[in-house]
Amino acid sequence: xxxxxxxxxxxxxxxxxxxxxxxxxxxxxxxxxxxxxxxxxxxxxxxxxxxxxxxxxxxxxxxxxxxxxxxxxxxxxxxxxxxxxxxxxxxx
Amino acid sequence: xxxxxxxxxxxxxxxxxxxxxxxxxxxxxxxxxxxxxxxxxxxxxxxxxxxxxxxxxxxxxxxxxxxxxxxxxxxxxxxxxxxxxxxxxxxx
DNA sequence: CCTCCAGATAGATATTCATCTATGCATAAT
DNA sequence: ATTATGCATAGATGAATATCTATCTGGAGG
Numbered sequence: 001x002x003x004x005x006x007x008x009x010x011x012x013x014x015x016x017x018x019x020x021x022x023x024x025x026x027x028x029x030x031x032x033x034x035x036x037x038x039x040x041x042x043x044x045x046x047x048x049x050x051x052x053x054x055x056x057x058x059x060x061x062x063x064x065x066x067x068x069x070x071x072x073x074x075x076x077x078x079x080x081x082x083x084x085x086x087x088x089x090x091x092x
Numbered sequence: 093x094x095x096x097x098x099x100x101x102x103x104x105x106x107x108x109x110x111x112x113x114x115x116x117x118x119x120x121x122x123x124x125x126x127x128x129x130x131x132x133x134x135x136x137x138x139x140x141x142x143x144x145x146x147x148x149x150x151x152x153x154x155x156x157x158x159x160x161x162x163x164x165x166x167x168x169x170x171x172x173x174x175x176x177x178x179x180x181x182x183x184x
Numbered sequence: 185c186c187t188c189c190a191g192a193t194a195g196a197t198a199t200t201c202a203t204c205t206a207t208g209c210a211t212a213a214t
Numbered sequence: 215a216t217t218a219t220g221c222a223t224a225g226a227t228g229a230a231t232a233t234c235t236a237t238c239t240g241g242a243g244g
Contacts, residue, residue, distance in 0.1 A: 010106030
């Protein structure tokens with residue numbers, strides 16, 4: 001088990017605003033402006049959070065004209081959930 | 093969804109040494125000295141990590157003589173896994 | 185071209201966190 | 215009683231992080 005790699009993904013997820021972002025895009029891809037509407041922080045802060053999520057591999061970005069659309073990388077999330085179950089030795 | 097509460101549990105888990113500790117005690121309770129043997133850090137650092145895990149609610153401690161035994165709080169971990177699945181809108 | 189707009193980047197700041205050394209406290213062994 | 219042992223606490227330090235303001239970039243439309 002690669003604990004360091006798993007912890008990096010977890011740390012990317014383990015922030016309240018990013019958890020809410022993930023929950024938002026879990027129902028389908030969203031553009032940055034639409035995500036930003038739901039939060040009080042500034043645009044650079046959103047840009048930072050999206051970069052953290054993308055760098056971790058669990059979110060991907062698609063550019064269409066002026067807009068950037070974000071969505072979950074389902075395989076990465078499945079792998080993550082499997083690893084978490086292995087940590088706790090739960091049946092998967 | 094209480095994103096702040098969930099993020100606090102995740103942040104407690106999302107550290108490589110603590111992930112390994114959780115994996116160790118998932119196979120049955122362990123005393124601090126036994127856990128410490130597996131790591132390079134000092135005893136106060138282990139004490140810190142165990143406090144973080146206990147404060148998050150996913151680990152509990154039992155004292156027997158000079159030794160402290162740590163084990164997982166299974167219900168808390170089940171709840172945590174369920175919440176993570178809800179974030180990603182996976183079937184649980 | 186020029187301007188506007190979506191988003192990224194740069195740099196600063198305050199907070200959190202992982203780690204250490206030193207020490208305290210309770211219990212076991214002598 | 216005294217000593218040794220297992221673990222917690224206190225305090226310090228360096229690294230990481232979430233946020234902001236200010237600025238840059240790249241594409242769309244006039």
